[in-house]
Amino acid sequence: MQALRCHAFGPIANLVVEDIASPAPGAGEVLIDVHAASINYPDTLMVQGLYQVKPPLPFTPGAELAGVVAAVGDGVRHLKVGDRVAASTGTGAFAQQAVAEATRVMPLPDGMDFDAGASFVLAYGTSIHALRTIAKLQPGETLLVLGAxxxxxxAAVQIAKAMGARVIAAASSDAKRALAREAGADETVDYTQAEWRREVERLTDGKGADVVYDAVGGNYAEPALRATAWRGRYLVVGFAAGEIPKLPLNLALLKERAILGVFWGAAMTREPRQLMADLQQLAAWFAEGRVTPPVTEQVPLTGAADAMSRLATRQAMGKLVVRPRG
Ligand SMILES: NC(=O)c1ccc[n+]([C@@H]2O[C@H](COP(=O)([O-])OP(=O)(O)OC[C@H]3O[C@@H](n4cnc5c(N)ncnc54)[C@H](OP(=O)(O)O)[C@@H]3O)[C@@H](O)[C@H]2O)c1
Structure with missing residues (x-):
């Protein structure tokens, strides 16, 4: 089968498409024919050796996929050959076949195509975990989303709307802010402008946002924490801007703000039942038309490295999907 391979940690452009042997499913695993796999920011860090997880070399990147079950390992009961599924794999998804732990595989909800399914588990799983379990976002509260x-x-924008919150979306371009509005954002802010947090304060009658979802970090983090309301919750989700911010803790004290970490992968290993409950809620919202992954681009395996580079350099929006079977 064909797969995108990383032979040494380094530039994304060094990734190559190669023929390798198909993996075999062990106990508790399934083999999936991959029809679509979406690109997530951690994939771009992992191949450069910049992510907290460093797989043994060589490896196939790609953390989530959708496809059809091709073989089932011992002890797997809820899946069978021929099932249409979505899965979170950590690595291995940018290939024509991939192995997944059965606990991280869900049947594709009715009406969901492979592109959307491949874009669902990780991004939507992270955001429902962050907003529901960690922030305990309430109907009527205001959520500020960075990198919206x-x-x-x-995913955070759509999930917060499904939970009955008001959403302020911060993004760097008109096109990105338009996409966030299409996803349901009530207001948008250009956070490349100096003093952008004043705009958040204006939109919240000086109060600030009850919850802040920060997957960007860097220089955006401190103004975002300052734009968090009295007893608000500030979610540390990621650092797409590159730098891990160092924040003055008096900002937590002054308004009794809570700074809360979010680590979906680790939480789901510890709490697989919560993962299944979250995925069921997401599937129900999908059926009601409340959450739908915005797939903006599809590329073949040979275009995957280029698409990963664009995502890593802020030139992408929505979800980019790799189709290993063309
Ligand atoms: N904690 C967890 O469990 C968890 C799970 C999944 C992902 N993450 C993290 O969440 C972050 C976002 O992941 P994603 O897959 O959603 O990435 P993505 O699709 O690339 O989105 C990241 C956004 O960050 C913004 N950004 C600001 N500065 C950037 C820069 N210098 N380079 C690239 N993007 C920049 C971009 O929006 P603008 O151009 O509008 O600024 C971009 O849309 C990553 O740090 C990832 O590691 C964390």
């Missing part, structure tokens, strides 16, 4: 047209950001 990115993968986890746009």
């Amino acid at each position: 047209a990115g993968g986890v950001g746009i």
Whole structure:
């Protein structure tokens, strides 16, 4: 089968498409014919050796996919050959076949195509975990989302609307802010402008946002924490801007703000039942038309490295999907 391969941690452009042997499913695993796999920011860090997880080399990147079950390992009961599924794999998704742990595989909801399915588990799983379990976002509260047209950001916008919150979306371009509005954002802010947090304060009658979803970090983090309301919750989700911010803790004290970490992958390993409950809620919202991954681009395996580079350099929005079978 064909796969995108990383032989050494380094530039994304060094990734190559190669023929390798198909993986075999072990106990508790399934083999999936991959029809679509979406690109997430951590994929771009992992191949450069910049992510907290460093797989043994060589490896196939790609953390989530959708396709058809081709073989089932011992002990797997809820899946069978021929099932249309979505899965979170950590690595291995940018290939024509991939192995997944059965606990991280869900049947594709009715009406969901492979592109949307491949864009669902990780980004939407992260954002429902962040907003529901960690922030305990309430109907009527205001959520500020940084990087709101990115993968986890746009999922956060849609999920917060499904939960009855008001959403302020921060993004860097007109096109990205338009995509966030299409996803349901009530207001948008250009956070490349100096003093952008004043705009958030204006939109919240000086109060600030009850919850802030920060998957961007860098220089955006401190104004975002300052734009968090009295007893608000500031979610540390990621650092797409590159730098891990160092924040003055008096900003937490002064308004009794809570700074809360979010690590979906680790939480789901510890709490697989919560993962299944979250995925069921997401599937129900999908059926009601409340959450739909905005797939903006599809590329073949040979275009995957280029698409990853664009995502890593802020030139993408929504979800980019790799189709390993053409
Ligand atoms: N904590 C968790 O469990 C968890 C799970 C999944 C992902 N993450 C993290 O969440 C972050 C976003 O992941 P994603 O897959 O949603 O990425 P994505 O689709 O690339 O979105 C990231 C957004 O960050 C913004 N950004 C600002 N500065 C940037 C820069 N220098 N380079 C690239 N983007 C920049 C971009 O929006 P603008 O151009 O509008 O600024 C972009 O849309 C990553 O740091 C990832 O590691 C965390």
